[in-house]
Amino acid sequence: MPELAEVEYYRRRWDDGRGDIIIDTALHSQKRIFRRVDVKQFRKLMPGSTFLRSEASGKQLLFSFSGGLWLGIHLGMTGELRMEAPDFKPLRHDHLVLFQQQRALVFNDPRLFGQIRFNVGPEPPGWWSSLPHSIISANFKRHHMDAFLARHRKRPLKAALLLQDGFPGIGNWMADEILWRAGLNPLTPAGRLNASQLQKLWRSLHYVCRGAMRHISPDHSDPPASWFFHQRWGPGGTCPIHRKGLSRQTVGGRTTAWCPICQSFPPPK
DNA sequence: CATCTTGTTACGTT
């Protein structure tokens, strides 16, 4: 499920636990989610530590705990965070539970594409510090986008938008929304955009990211009815402008939908 | 039963 705004939504679901001590943990440590975690160390250090704060960057989450403990979470395709009662009994897909006096903080992921990290140290772990600038932040500059598209000039635009090094937080539906609003065909090679098309992509990228954060993050509600979002799945989907049928094709390994009128393929040079 | 999935990574190829 989770892209930029949904990740932020799930981050907030553990907020009630801030300032409280972890008294116990439960984890399905044999699952692939924990393949990068020293489980023995986690089980030893986490109880007695206080949950301090959390942050999201793209699709990555970082939770900090007293004693210099850092818990990284990637939700993968189907990961969720939620709160339960303190006597919660984890079921099959509840792979990580942090028990507090008043509640249980639960990470659930049926499909196991998520990933947990655990680091110890005074500063945030290196994998976190070296993440690319969030698209939402002022540090994400136009020259970053231009340089990234140039580096991946042969990739279809859709595939380039899915690369987290360049567009952190963008996933399948957001990429389709961005390209529809920019009037760009998903198959266009990333290095083939002229100045005006680059500008449209830049503005659309920010419009969709900001809009998703505003509409989805607070309560996981859907974006406005005018968004392409509502049309891109079902076979009956139509362009919100023309009300005509959409084109569909796998691009960059994902199902991609676009309006053949708004997003016509550019003529060869 | 076959096909689909809002994500990433390993690996072989260009």
Next chain:
DNA sequence: AAACGTAACAAGAT
């Protein structure tokens, strides 16, 4: 060396 394309991972929904 870097970029590119695809299979694989796992489980549930349709």
